[in-house]
Amino acid sequence: MTASERAQSLVDIATRAVRVRGGEDVVAIDVSSRLPLTDAFLIVTATSERQVEAIADEAEDQLAAAGARPIRREGKNGERWLLVDAGEIVVHVFHEEERMYYDLERLWSDCPTLPIPEEDPVAAE
Numbered sequence: 001m002t003a004s005e006r007a008q009s010l011v012d013i014a015t016r017a018v019r020v021r022g023g024e025d026v027v028a029i030d031v032s033s034r035l036p037l038t039d040a041f042l043i044v045t046a047t048s049e050r051q052v053e054a055i056a057d058e059a060e061d062q063l064a065a066a067g068a069r070p071i072r073r074e075g076k077n078g079e080r081w082l083l084v085d086a087g088e089i090v091v092h093v094f095h096e097e098e099r100m101y102y103d104l105e106r107l108w109s110d111c112p113t114l115p116i117p118e119e120d121p122v123a124a125e
């Protein structure tokens with residue numbers, strides 16, 4: 001089983017959203033063959049607690065605008081890891097140190113990655 005086209009579309013939307021707020025090292029993992037409740041994880045790094053929240057907020061807003069109203073959000077303001085569950089995809093926003101510590105990419109290394117949009121060089125300036 002592979003991630004649905006809808007999940008890939010939501011990964012693209014969420015990737016653009018997290019980059020708007022300065023998210024770094026964005027990785028999408030296809031977990032559809034291992035988890036029955038979601039197709040993909042989007043993992044992103046933030047450099048501060050405030051940025052973790054801003055990135056999660058933007059992802060949640062853009063996913064909702066695309067019709068994927070988030071089911072739940074785990075973590076609280078000031079946290080260093082927030083999770084936005086939008087059904088087909090789950091966005092994990094980590095502070096740098098927590099991303100290294102939990103290393104989800106290693107935990108899910110037997111799952112394929114999904115393509116993500118290239119960074120827009122104009123937006124990155």
